[in-house]
Amino acid sequence: MPKIKVKIASRPRDKYPVFIKEGCINSLPDFLKENNIGKKYAILTDSKTKKIHGESLLKFLKKNKIDAELISFDQGEKSKTLKTVAQLAEEMIKKHFDRNSAIIILGGGVVGDLGGFLASVFMRGISYIQIPTTLLAIVDSAIGGKTGVDLEGGKNLIGTTCQPKAVFVDINYLKTLPQNQIINGLCEVIKYGIIKDKGLFKYIEKNLEKILNKDAKALEHIIEKSIKIKVKIIEKDERETNDERILFNYGHTFGHALEKMSNYTLLHGFAISIGIVMINCLAVEKKIMKEKDAERIKTLLKRAGLPTTSMKKPGTKDILSDKKRSGDYMNFVFAKKIGKAFSQKEKITNL
Ligand SMILES: NC(=O)c1ccc[n+]([C@@H]2O[C@H](COP(=O)([O-])OP(=O)(O)OC[C@H]3O[C@@H](n4cnc5c(N)ncnc54)[C@H](O)[C@@H]3O)[C@@H](O)[C@H]2O)c1
Ligand SMILES: [Zn+2]
Structure with a gap:
């Protein structure tokens, strides 16, 4: 089974595997037993994922003699709050989870972010496993x-950096994912291709229909490539302090502004797609990028079903609210060509 090992440079003892394979969830019980992860498990999921996949995962774990219980909260970003964390922690106490318990996170990024946070603070920190179920x-x-x-004041303002014990990527979960969520995650994959891997970008150009039709081989290929790119950068820099990790922000400066302007009705990947086209426009203007590369990227985004234009353009004020600014200057990530990106400080008033 393809396996990527994650070794964070600053904590060499925290290494963990990322399994990527259709059906890899079948090896979860053995992994939990062999690695002594926890005595009792809370399967944390949201209301929608619970119905589609949570109940069957619970049944499967119980059949394999794993002591587990489901806990869940209402699906959607609106639940990603300290209040939900407190409610879930209270529920875990009532259900007799303790410092020897662990959390199995089953769901999209909302469950992942909230669940990882809950695990990192519950009884001063317990282990957790990630089972992501959206492409994003x-x-x-x-x-x-x-x-x-x-927080009311903005997204992701309270958090921790805390690595899981393992990540199980089972492509089977994507079978039930709505198409717009596949396209949403695909935008980040296209982003990885543009910033780091021309081969990945070309593969998506060639195999786009297969990817959109959820062909397991094609999905596994782009997923493995994407995770390898992310892992390589975070291993060096867990806390996002160097230029390499900033590259993930490609398309996100304008994208975040557009997301916020839409009051988060625009899906993240959809906003980033427009953000990518906007930053490329600027790169062409500044003669950083060739027009033909910008056109090639726009064509792929369009073919993937992603938007490339917006009625409203973010102004300086919208961009200034991005947390990655310092003073009137901000780090912008430009692609020189497909597969190569770099970051550069720009005075925002000059845009
Ligand atoms: N920690 C990080 O580094 C990081 C990076 C990027 C994004 N994020 C966060 O991720 C979140 C967005 O994640 P998301 O896009 O996965 O959203 P999400 O978790 O809300 O999932 C989207 C929708 O898909 C449903 N769903 C999940 N899996 C499903 C499946 N297999 N079949 C059918 N429906 C399914 C969910 O119930 C939800 O309604 C945001 O909160 C964002 O801040 C975090
Ligand atoms: Zn993103």
């Missing part, structure tokens, strides 16, 4: 150990 969570949020919840 698989290629992005489940990898890297960034956990957290939203």
